[in-house]
Amino acid sequence: MSKKIFLCAIANITSGTCNEDCKFCSQSVRYKADIERYRYKAIDTILAEAQSAHDNGALGFCLVTADKGLTPKSLDFVCEVATAVKSKVPKLHLIACNGTATREDLVTLKRHGIDAYNHNLETSQNFYPSICTTHSWQERYDTCAQVAQADLNLISGGIFGLGETHQDRLDMLDALHSLNPISVPINFYHHNVALPLSPNPLSIEEALGLITLTRQRIPNAQRIMVAGGRELMFGSRQGEIFAAGANSIVVGNYLTTQGQAAHADLALLKSLGLDVAQSRNDR
Numbered sequence: 001m002s003k004k005i006f007l008c009a010i011a012n013i014t015s016g017t018c019n020e021d022c023k024f025c026s027q028s029v030r031y032k033a034d035i036e037r038y039r040y041k042a043i044d045t046i047l048a049e050a051q052s053a054h055d056n057g058a059l060g061f062c063l064v065t066a067d068k069g070l071t072p073k074s075l076d077f078v079c080e081v082a083t084a085v086k087s088k089v090p091k092l093h094l095i096a097c098n099g100t101a102t103r104e105d106l107v108t109l110k111r112h113g114i115d116a117y118n119h120n121l122e123t124s125q126n127f128y129p130s131i132c133t134t135h136s137w138q139e140r141y142d143t144c145a146q147v148a149q150a151d152l153n154l155i156s157g158g159i160f161g162l163g164e165t166h167q168d169r170l171d172m173l174d175a176l177h178s179l180n181p182i183s184v185p186i187n188f189y190h191h192n193v194a195l196p197l198s199p200n201p202l203s204i205e206e207a208l209g210l211i212t213l214t215r216q217r218i219p220n221a222q223r224i225m226v227a228g229g230r231e232l233m234f235g236s237r238q239g240e241i242f243a244a245g246a247n248s249i250v251v252g253n254y255l256t257t258q259g260q261a262a263h264a265d266l267a268l269l270k271s272l273g274l275d276v277a278q279s280r281n282d283r
């Protein structure tokens with residue numbers, strides 16, 4: 001039986017309006033990156049994206065807001081979107097990715113059809129102040145730690161290639177393991193000239209090794225997902241991520257960068273003899 005690959009799509013339902021200073025993030029207003037910026041995408045547009053994600057074989061659909069955390073207004077909006085998507089495309093597993101959240105926020109999201117909450121640790125606790133000064137790593141960890149209390153699955157991962165040391169990577173992976181996430185999205189830093197970081201220094205071999213390391217350090221995670229930066233990091237060697245330990249990818253576009261066309265991803269999986277997962281329990 002071949003390995004099943006879980007596909008997930010992302011909808012950036014607000015974009016580029018965040019006041020935080022995360023140095024890897026083009027959605028911060030501080031760096032003036034050349035991206036599309038808007039508040040509250042039209043629900044009809046999100047529904048069309050959800051339908052397209054489903055048609056492309058995605059089981060997961062992630063509603064992302066570009067802010068430090070939820071406000072009463074953005075919580076209402078995510079709930080409204082979740083209700084609409086669940087009603088139109090009920091087979092999609094809905095993920096909310098909205099930054100810092102209280103237990104009450106998480107319970108409210110669950111009540112409106114959200115199945116999982118995504119909040120990434122991004123890097124190690126030690127390195128975090130080098131990439132963000134406006135909020136703490138601990139705040140991120142604390143949100144992740146209470147996701148299960150709202151009966152939501154936790155999705156949490158991070159970014160490689162920010163200038164962190166190998167020890168930082170190990171520390172991040174061990175912290176993720178302690179949170180017991182169902183899925184671990186790993187991103188490879190996609191440099192934008194407006195951002196204050198140096199370009200991602202990783203080689204393809206190092207990046208493949210980090211996928212394997214993630215799989216080894218977080219053995220209980222159902223999915224190791226290669227998310228942002230896949231095309232740029234691996235280029236024509238993207239197929240090797242699955243042998244390295246990944247069993248999930250993002251299809252379609254990322255938050256502020258374009259992904260390759262979904263049909264190219266599906267053709268790649270087919271050429272490797274890999275099947276698209278048809279249910280969340282497929283392995």
Ligand code: SF4
Pocket residue numbers: 018019020021022025026027028065066067068099
């Ligand atoms: S809090 Fe999130 S959206 Fe805001 S700058 Fe940091 S990573 Fe980007």
